Amino acid sequence: MKQKQTFSFFSTYELAYLAMTVATCTVGRLLFQFLPNIQPMTAIFLIITLQLGVFRGLLVNILSVLITNIYLGMGVWTISQILAFSLIICLMGLFCQSMLFRKSRLLQALFSVFAGFLYGFIFALIDVKVYGMPQFWPYYLVGFSFDLLHAIGNGVFYLILSPIFQRLFIKTVKKQA
Template identity: 70%
Template sequence: MKNEQSTFFSTYEIAYLAMTVAACVVGRMLFQFIPNIQPMTAIFLILTYQLGVSRGLVVNVLSLLITNLYMGMGIWTISQILSFSVVIGCMGLLCRWPTFRKKRSLQVIFSVLAGFLYGLVIAMIDVQIYGMPQFWPYYLAGLYFDLLHGLGNGMFYFLLAPIFQQLFYHIKKKA
């Protein structure tokens, strides 16, 4: 019975995930005036580190759908969901490495690199969706925004990881 429960979300966990989605939505809306600096990516990474890839993906999809209802929904929403999903998947793989799990400095470094990974993936998808003739000029034009995204991720991960670790401790304890 314990194994069956681990694959489904408990009511308690759904409440925490809903609060996490709310934190992502509010954080993205609060920092929208600063290009590519917002806590959403860091929260996805922290959540994936603490509770796993499936929870990170659920919060990713819900957060993007809700924020894009406010900020503008379009075909780019699919690009964003897919790009964040790649970043979350990479975090999930790194979390299997014991050294990565023990060292917050490695997690912060990955959160910075995640800004560049997100930019690379979204550029690859956008070039296909919009039928752009060349990838590299488009990708290189966005590197400055990827740098801002990465630096913001590192800052937010460093600040928010201890807070979310305490919040998610209760979920893990009940599981």
């Protein structure tokens, strides 16, 4: 007798891993909210994108931003946050196609630092349009110190969290097999 095969988009272990990742992003952002622009979300998004691909990185991004903004405040900036993180995740997906990039934690950490600046740039571009500001560069430059903090935080969090998430990922993959 043939067993009916069901289509599962996520394995149980992968779903648990993604849920744990969203929870880690949420707690990490809330825990570090007193420090301006220093939080582990960007680094975690990049790690997940490296491990599981762009789609899952985007999924963790959207859920994490929506959940944390329920606590911290929801507004039009939520869309800017999701879009900025999404563009960074897509760019990470492109870089992940290079084997040199995938094997070099240093290159990945450098990209995470760059992502802090890119996030601020994209966010400022969207804000200028949404709020109808007359000039982009003065607005962007005023927030540059926050982007610098975001970039430094990304690099530090990436170097700390990458090995931890790698071990968790390997354990999850072994359970799936």
